[in-house]
Amino acid sequence: MMSSTNTEQITIEEKPAEEKPAEEKPAAKPAAKPAAKPAAKPAAKPAAKPAAKPAAKPVELPEFEKNISDKIVEKFGDKIVVSFVKENRVGINVDKENVHDVARFIRDELNYDHVESVSGVDYPQDKEIEVVYHIGSYSDPSLASQLIVLATRAEREENPIPGKDATRLPTLRDIFYSVEFHEREVFEMFGVYFTGHPDNRRLLLPEDWADLPPLRKDFAIKGR
């Protein structure tokens, strides 16, 4: 009796995503094959190896992902750097002046609609803090497994006064609403102030926290 009541509420939507994994899979496979052969024919081996390698190279860059990165490169040219193109992931590095425009382009033209994760990475040797947005799409089934990894860098000050120093980035909250809490977390953990964010308060840290932003590299855990 009960199984009949819930089947009518379960619906399966959009099937087309099924073909996606099939087209990406072959990329990984061919590279592993030649290495497994034992060295039975020493003369033939060296000749076969270099021939196999360049042939495998173009297959290595997945076509669908390459397409996405090409579209962004076409629009922004040398304002961005494509850091990597691998299966389901496209990495884009952009400076903070252009991050807003690139994000808007990703949302409006490429159909990405939400941010999964915002992580800060501290690079004290470069005097910079990198903020990495992982942007995905729910509404476009062909992009379901794809993520754009948009990275931008903020200036890093040695003695931070969070919110009052030059460690600033433009917020993406007006483009992707879903970054709201993520950016608040990056602000308290790294001291990166997001200009234009409507609610730059702390989220997780205790109210009386008066130390460095704790995920910076120079904040050391005691006893380690």
Added chain:
Amino acid sequence: MTNEFLPPGLALQKADEKIMTLNVGPQHPGSGHMRIIVQIDGDYIVACDPDPGYVHRGEEKMAEYRNYITNIPHLERPVIHDSCNVLYPYVLGVEDLLGIEVTERAKYVRVICSELNRCIYTMYWLAIYGIFLGHSTMFMWPAGDRELLIDLMEKISGARVTHAHFVPGGVRNDLPPNFEEVCLRQVNYFEKRIREYAAVFYDNPILISRTQDTGVLSREDAIRLGVTGSVLRASGVDYDLRKKEPYDVYEELDVHSNVMKEGDSYARSKIPWLDMLESCNIIKQALEKMPKSGSVRVKLKPNPKGKGLNSVYKRVESGRGSLGCHIVSDGKVEPYRLKLSVGSFRNLIALPYLLKGEKLGNMPSVYWSLNYWPVEADR
């Protein structure tokens, strides 16, 4: 930091004769380990401000000080009931960084463990949902029935919770002898039991009157807010990573993702239950298709290192939705940076949105229907 960055409730607030500010939590049975600051006008909520962080443990910072293997036991702490799923993206990411290929049998064992854990977590969540609504049968039944699966996990890993069973390269130990039979028997009985919950809980007119049409999240808003897991699927978006970005052997299994269109608390509370039935189905398929023998662990060299500056982002479908792990490696034995992007934290953004205009009495049902686990959100 100065006063302006403090959460409200600590700073002085403007008084108003009509609007009252109420702190729910952090030690309140209706909030879990977090505080929800609500402003109410009579019985209606006009604004809500979630204040998590009371169980923040600095998992991400700790991970930077431990090597890839010693990170395993502490990274599962955010959700001990779902420990296999919390470790899953981390383990997949480390395997990607180190270039390890896992054996077929290990992949199946992982899928079984992760589905068992999904059920164990969801039963716990359901038990608390029951007690939030004052339905104490729904607290007792799931709390008792999850023992069936905990026993199975204990047979596999030796621990009832916090299994630390997944390691880069496979799983820690092979399944015990005769496991398939026992597992099938327990899972069949478990499935029969949870089907009975419909009569006592999901078809219960009291539950329906309290949850239907409360806290409605439309499809467009669900996408805009970037919520995930059961919250997203209850709003009519068919997005399950086990289908959309299959990892390990999910591609070879027939996974059905449950979607409902209503987007209210009732739909959000029902989807995890439907997911448990689906998990039972997946476990049975996996038991059938699993290679009967073979290695389950690729031995690693001690202190494995990543290759140069490299980053990887892996995600899996956990009990609370997509769970991502962003690992940046700089070629040392420890990760340079490790970020967990967890479903609870992503779903939290929907709370102020859903509670606005809702009655105060509906707050617990809306809040817990978000499939929110405070410890996981804080990390």
